[in-house]
Amino acid sequence: xxxxxxxxxxxxxxxxxxxxxxxxxxxxxxxxxxxxxxxxxxxxxxxxxxxxxxxxxxxxxxxxxxxxxxxxxxxxxxxxxxxxxxxxxxxxxxxxxxxxxxxxxx
Amino acid sequence: xxxxxxxxxxxxxxxxxxxxxxxxxxxxxxxxxxxxxxxxxxxxxxxxxxxxxxxxxxxxxxxxxxxxxxxxxxxxxxxxxxxxxxxxxxxxxxxxxxxxxxxxxxxxxxxxxxxxxxxxxxxxxxxxxxxxxxxxxxxxxxxxxxxxxxxxxxxxxxxxxxxxxxxxxxxxxxxxxxxxxxxxxxxxxxxxxxxxxxxxxxxxxxxxxxxxxxxxxxxxxxxxxxxxxxxxxxxxxxxxxxxxxxxxxxxxxxxxxxxxxxxxxxxxxxxxxxxxxxxxxxxxxxxxxxxxxxxxxxxxxxxxxxxxxxxxxxxxxxxxxxxxxxxxxxxxxxxxxxxxxxxxx
Numbered sequence: 001x002x003x004x005x006x007x008x009x010x011x012x013x014x015x016x017x018x019x020x021x022x023x024x025x026x027x028x029x030x031x032x033x034x035x036x037x038x039x040x041x042x043x044x045x046x047x048x049x050x051x052x053x054x055x056x057x058x059x060x061x062x063x064x065x066x067x068x069x070x071x072x073x074x075x076x077x078x079x080x081x082x083x084x085x086x087x088x089x090x091x092x093x094x095x096x097x098x099x100x101x102x103x104x105x106x
Numbered sequence: 107x108x109x110x111x112x113x114x115x116x117x118x119x120x121x122x123x124x125x126x127x128x129x130x131x132x133x134x135x136x137x138x139x140x141x142x143x144x145x146x147x148x149x150x151x152x153x154x155x156x157x158x159x160x161x162x163x164x165x166x167x168x169x170x171x172x173x174x175x176x177x178x179x180x181x182x183x184x185x186x187x188x189x190x191x192x193x194x195x196x197x198x199x200x201x202x203x204x205x206x207x208x209x210x211x212x213x214x215x216x217x218x219x220x221x222x223x224x225x226x227x228x229x230x231x232x233x234x235x236x237x238x239x240x241x242x243x244x245x246x247x248x249x250x251x252x253x254x255x256x257x258x259x260x261x262x263x264x265x266x267x268x269x270x271x272x273x274x275x276x277x278x279x280x281x282x283x284x285x286x287x288x289x290x291x292x293x294x295x296x297x298x299x300x301x302x303x304x305x306x307x308x309x310x311x312x313x314x315x316x317x318x319x320x321x322x323x324x325x326x327x328x329x330x331x332x333x334x335x336x337x338x339x340x341x342x343x344x345x346x347x348x349x350x351x352x353x354x355x356x357x358x359x360x361x362x363x364x365x366x367x368x369x370x371x372x373x374x375x376x377x378x379x380x381x382x383x384x385x386x387x388x389x390x391x392x393x394x395x396x397x398x399x400x401x402x403x404x405x406x407x408x409x410x411x412x413x414x415x416x417x418x419x420x421x422x423x424x425x426x427x428x429x430x431x432x433x434x435x436x437x438x439x440x441x442x443x444x445x446x447x448x449x450x451x
Binding site for chain 1: 294323359361
């Protein structure tokens with residue numbers, strides 16, 4: 001299992017175990033992490049699983065596909081480290097990944 | 107208010123489950139009108155994932171969201187339901203006695219229906235425009251901030267700002283540019299997901315000096331009493347620019363909001379409508395709920411579960427709408443009467 005940390009906008013930290021091959025969004029939903037809505041269920045069609053990836057981790061993630069970039073246009077409060085968590089695949093090398101959930105989704 | 111539309115059942119929501127309910131009700135000679143806030147049928151299937159494959163519709167190893175909707179529309183064609191698209195169902199009023207009421211259903215387009223039963227197939231609620239995260243924007247909504255265009259003339263001579271990079275943003279840029287005093291398109295990156303010819307037309311206008319394109323995000327707006335005067339855009343390099351703006355149109359896609367259903371007295375639990383698993387009836391007799399909007403022990407939010415729920419609910423709706431009619435269970439494979447209704451016998 002891979003450990004993923006979710007930091008809420010108010011600083012509260014939640015650590016969850018995620019299965020390699022699943023997505024960061026799925027890990028959040030399974031553990032009922034607040035701040036991730038995932039309206040479309042992972043189809044990269046709604047931008048309500050938006051997260052800010054901690055800067056040192058952001059560089060280590062595979063780049064967003066054009067489809068994800070397009071959908072990010074619909075997200076609120078974008079930053080340079082914005083990603084859609086449904087498009088981040090959990091892998092052993094992501095153990096300890098920390099993302100921040102935005103104050104609001106959609 | 108126009109004439110009141112009389113019908114057996116009003117179905118709230120034209121997603122896959124609402125559409126299939128038309129079929130199940132139609133086989134039982136129950137007439138339906140369908141209302142949806144989106145401009146077309148299909149609900150989430152059409153709006154969120156029209157091209158994405160679905161793998162768990164029985165009998166279809168794979169089908170796209172739009173493909174499923176197209177098939178359902180074809181399947182229910184023989185029953186000629188009344189469709190009312192682009193309208194939000196706002197009111198549900200109980201008429202007559204509480205034990206076996208009738209209903210008046212109203213929409214935000216001032217349409218009214220009187221019906222014998224209501225089937226709520228509203229999924230995650232209504233799709234509504236997403237609001238941009240600009241502090242204090244609420245105060246300008248309706249007066250200076252618009253999520254849709256009702257009258258293009260309202261934009262004549264205005265300093266118009268359009269925010270977004272999709273087809274809606276680009277289409278309205280091109281439509282309103284000739285009317286506006288000055289039009290500014292604001293998008294977070296210099297790439298657009300809109301149709302290439304619209305993007306090219308926009309770039310040509312920018313090159314000709316007929317409009318402005320600013321790459322960045324709107325961070326603040328200024329004005330008084332709902333009348334906006336300018337907007338502040340933070341550019342990619344962090345620089346802040348103030349742009350004159352008296353009318354703003356943000357296009358950030360749609361989001362699902364439960365909406366008016368919360369006020370219909372359906373005893374909601376966690377924004378879902380509790381039902382029983384025999385009749386799929388809500389706390390209000392004569393109001394039924396199927397698909398993602400309902401909840402019962404063991405509920406799975408699957409399209410196929412919604413289809414099953416629609417079939418069972420239809421039986422009960424028939425009994426509610428026509429208490430004196432006898433219902434004989436029949437198969438479409440063998441019943442000439444059903445096949446006649448489907449126009450195949």
